[in-house]
Amino acid sequence: MKVIVTKDYEEMSDAAFxxxxxxxxxxxxxxxxxATGSTPLGLYxxxxxxxxxxxxxxxxxxxxxxxxxxxxxxxxxxSYAYFMRKNLFDFIDIKKExxxxxxxxxxxxxxxxxxxxxLLSVLRQDIQxxxxxxxxxxxxxxxxxxxxxxxxxxxxxxxTIKDNSRLFDSIDDVPKKAFTMGLSNIxxxxxxxxxxxxxxxxxxxxGMVKGKICVDVPxxxxxxxxxxxxxxxxxxxxxxxxxxx
Numbered sequence: 001m002k003v004i005v006t007k008d009y010e011e012m013s014d015a016a017f018x019x020x021x022x023x024x025x026x027x028x029x030x031x032x033x034x035a036t037g038s039t040p041l042g043l044y045x046x047x048x049x050x051x052x053x054x055x056x057x058x059x060x061x062x063x064x065x066x067x068x069x070x071x072x073x074x075x076x077x078x079s080y081a082y083f084m085r086k087n088l089f090d091f092i093d094i095k096k097e098x099x100x101x102x103x104x105x106x107x108x109x110x111x112x113x114x115x116x117x118x119l120l121s122v123l124r125q126d127i128q129x130x131x132x133x134x135x136x137x138x139x140x141x142x143x144x145x146x147x148x149x150x151x152x153x154x155x156x157x158x159x160t161i162k163d164n165s166r167l168f169d170s171i172d173d174v175p176k177k178a179f180t181m182g183l184s185n186i187x188x189x190x191x192x193x194x195x196x197x198x199x200x201x202x203x204x205x206x207g208m209v210k211g212k213i214c215v216d217v218p219x220x221x222x223x224x225x226x227x228x229x230x231x232x233x234x235x236x237x238x239x240x241x242x243x244x245x
Contacts, residue, residue, distance in 0.1 A: 001209060001222060002229040005237040009197045013042025015231045016129070019193055021050060023127045029060045033128030033186075034088075035139075036065070036080045037164070039195045040129055041087060048091040058094040064123055065101040066130070066139040067180040070153065072104045078168060079104055102151070102179035109153050112179060116151040120185050128189035132196040135159045136204045136217035140180035143216050149182030183221055192225055196232040205232055206239040 006012040020043060023030055034040070050056050065080060074081035081101050089099055100119055106112035130138050137143065140154045155177055156164075165171035186192070196205050208219035209230065222228045 001225070003209060003237075003240070004229060004231045005241075006231065006233050008233050009042060012195060012197055012231050012233050013046060016040070016043040016193055016195055017046035017050070019191075019229065020047065020127065020129075021056070023191070024056060024058070024061065027126060028057065029062075030126040031123045032061060032063045033125035033189055034063050034065050034084065035129045035131050036067070036083045037131050038166070039131040039197055043129065043195070044088040047088060051092045058092045060098075061094055062098045062123055063094070063100060064120060064125060064181075065099075066186075067178050068102040068104045069175040070104055070109075070177040070179060071175050074101075074104070076104075078173070104179070106179075109179075113151045113153065116179070116181075117185070120151070120181070120188070125189035125191075127191045127193065128186060130186070130192060130194040130219075132194055132201055132204050132208065132219055133160055134163055134200050134204055136207050136219045138183070138186060138194070138219045138222075140178045141183050141186075141218045143218060145183060145215060145218050147183050147215065147221050150185055151179065151181055154178055154180050183218060187221060187225055189225075190227065192222060192228040194219070194222065194228065194230050196230065196236040198233070199235040199238065201232070201236040202239045205230070205236050209240050 004015050006015055068080045072079040102116050103112055142157045161174045165174050168174050207217040211217055211220055213220045213223050
């Protein structure tokens with residue numbers, strides 16, 4: 001795993017954009033695996049600015065998102081489908097039909113998981129963007145998730161609900177279940193960048209980079225990936241400084 005430590009969130013976002021931009025410029029038909037939450041917002045804003053200033057095109061790009069809350073339709077402002085439109089897709093020239101995410105309103109959970117797994121089998125991510133949960137989760141793969149997992153339904157942990165509550169009016173409004181790509185779906189990506197910002201992520205960063213590879217820290221599986229880059233700010237890196245100097 002390559003580790004890039006930046007001064008702050010803005011430099012972290014710059015470094016992530018540099019890798020993303022290279023992927024898109026080298027392959028205008030690339031499949032981008034995308035994440036939600038506050039961490040990748042800086043990356044997405046840079047993608048939008050680059051598109052507006054330099055005309056970088058996403059017309060032939062396809063995307064697959066990691067996860068979606070169960071019970072929220074795509075027009076719900078708290079859904080991840082809405083998040084992606086309002087923070088990226090509405091501001092670049094990507095075709096709506098080329099963007100993919102699990103259907104939060106699906107009534108047959110098993111069928112929806114099978115549909116998304118089939119999609120991922122033909123849309124292998126050229127690059128996958130990840131955030132890192134404070135308990136070491138990636139996507140919604142909570143501690144204890146088997147490493148061979150594929151798209152599945154998960155009951156969110158208390159720590160994940162707390163982490164995500166900042167995006168809702170109340171913690172009581174955070175959905176308790178979600179669809180998520182499994183760890184094997186994520187590991188199938190050709191390239192992975194995982195972003196971490198803030199001191200509250202420091203223990204998870206340490207467990208991911210230097211800890212034992214185990215299901216207790218789902219992100220630790222990334223130690224086994226051939227092309228993963230961790231980009232984190234100084235606060236998130238404070239427990240691994242001795243390993244990256």
